[in-house]
Structure formats: structure tokens, C-alpha cells
């Protein structure tokens with residue numbers, strides 16, 4: 378089959394299977410599998426595609442038609458201009474999360490703090506931790522993640538991006554985890570850090586029943602945030618306050634309807650200067666606060 382016929386066939390297959398962005402997904406599959414971009418299609422559309430390549434493309438298209446996310450088929454996705462490997466068991470980095478990263482970078486740049494110590498809780502692919510380390514090269518960054526399925530991706534993405542990020546495997550809601558920050562020079566005291574950053578699971582029980590077939594393929598542990606979706610915000614803002622400096626930053630990604638509820642949680646936990654930032658669609662997406670001790 379020639380290139381342009383294969384393109385048409387693929388796009389039609391995806392459209393018929395209800396893939397929303399069928400043209401975009403077809404473009405991505407062609408670029409990734411056949412190394413054929415729009416210009417190649419235009420200039421060499423009549424080129425014969427070798428059978429093994431056409432088979433490979435068709436097999437990927439069939440996976441996409443069955444609801445497997447495009448990013449899992451490609452095995453990688455871009456976040457903040459860098460490549461992150463993804464697949465079964467790890468959440469796909471979302472563009473909205475770049476807003477959280479931007480706020481944190483801006484906070485430390487404006488404050489003139491060039492070597493902050495930062496904890497990224499619920500790290501998943503490591504897109505937040507790795508990006509912060511690359512953009513704030515003198516920062517000490519820790520990535521905390523519980524899932525054994527996500528862990529290989531976290532390790533691979535840290536290595537691939539040559540980011541010196543320290544991994545802590547554990548449950549961010551378990552108080553024992555902050556013992557990692559006990560001060561070796563001051564018995565019983567914690568070494569205080571500059572920022573706690575997190576994009577935790579935040580979907581409500583109701584939202585978990587309404588997922589698209591693509592999101593359903595992503596790990597439940599990365600999505601489910603308790604009955605009202607706010608469990609992680611409550612626990613993290615109380616528990617991790619213990620190791621946050623007075624004046625340290627807490628920064629959360631939130632669901633689009635959770636901004637005010639998370640503001641309330643931060644206020645009750647003793648944070649000040651709480652701010653809500655919107656995503657490109659104009660929805661609440663990031664909530665930040667400053668730790669205030671006493």
C-alpha cells in the first residue's frame with residue numbers, strides 16, 4: 378500500500394472507533410512508526426510502504442481503536458520540552474501540570490533562592506521532580522512515590538533526563554515517611570525543606586465512575602482521591618508541614634472545581650498568602666500557600 382492510502386485508512390479506522398483527535402493521533406503514529414511527517418506525506422505520498430512497516434502501523438492503530446491511550450502506544454510523551462517514558466502503571470504527564478511547575482520555578486526565582494530543597498510527593502513518571510531539578514539545577518529534589526508499577530518509569534525518566542533526583546519509595550500519607558528528614562545533627566528534630574509540591578490523586582468517587590475509556594487505562598492509584606477527592610490535600614498539608622520551613626512553599630495541582638476547597642484546607646492548616654492559579658481553559662488548577670509557624 379502507498380503512504381497516503383495507509384494514512385487515509387488509519388485515520389478512518391480511528392475516526393470510526395470514536396477516537397476524538399483521530400487526525401492528530403494518526404499524525405503521531407505516522408511520525409513515530411514510519412518517520413513520516415506531514416511534509417513526507419505531501420512529497421512522497423505515493424511511496425510504497427514496506428509490508429512489515431505497514432503491519433506495525435496497523436497493529437498500533439488497532440491498539441488505539443481499542444482505547445489504549447496514544448501515549449502508552451508511543452511509550453513516551455513530552456512534558457516541559459523533555460521526554461518522559463510512560464506505559465501501563467504510570468500516569469501520563471498532562472500540560473496542566475506544567476502550570477504547577479512554572480509557579481514553583483517562579484516562586485524561587487523571584488525569592489532569589491537558588492538552591493532550595495524540594496519534595497515532589499506522588500511523583501509518578503517524575504515529570505515534576507525532573508523538570509524542577511533541570512530548571513533549578515542547584516536545587517535538591519526528592520521524588521516520593523508509592524506504586525511499584527510507576528517506579529521503573531520514575532527511575533528511567535530520572536536517568537534519561539540526567540537529573541540528580543533522589544527517590545523515596547513510600548506512602549505520603551504515612552507519618553513514618555518524614556523520618557527520612559530527621560536531622561542527623563539534632564536528635565529528634567527534622568531538617569526543614571523549602572517546598573512541598575504535589576499533583577496527588579484528586580478524583581472523587583463519582584468522577585471515578587465517569588472516566589473516558591482512555592483514562593480508565595491509567596492506574597486507579599494515580600486518580601482516586603477519596604470520596605470528595607480531597608484526601609491527599611488534607612493529609613499532605615498537615616503531615617508534611619512538619620518538615621517545611623517557616624516561609625516554605627506548598628504547591629498543589631487540583632481538580633478544576635477544587636480550588637476553593639483546597640484554599641480552605643490550607644488556611645485551616647496554618648498556611649498564609651494562599652493563591653489560586655488558573656489553567657489555559659480558565660479553570661482553577663494550582664493552589665499555593667506559604668507555611669507559617671506559630
Ligand SMILES: C[S@@+](CC[C@H](N)C(=O)[O-])C[C@H]1O[C@@H](n2cnc3c(N)ncnc32)[C@H](O)[C@@H]1O
Nearest residue numbers: 470499500501522523524548549576577578599
Ligand atoms: C495524579 S498522579 C501524578 C503523577 C505525576 N506527579 C504527574 O504529575 O504526572 C498521582 C501519583 O501518586 C501516586 N500515589 C498514589 N497514592 C500514593 C501514596 N499514598 N503515596 C505516594 N504516592 C502515591 C500514584 O501512584 C501516582 O503516581
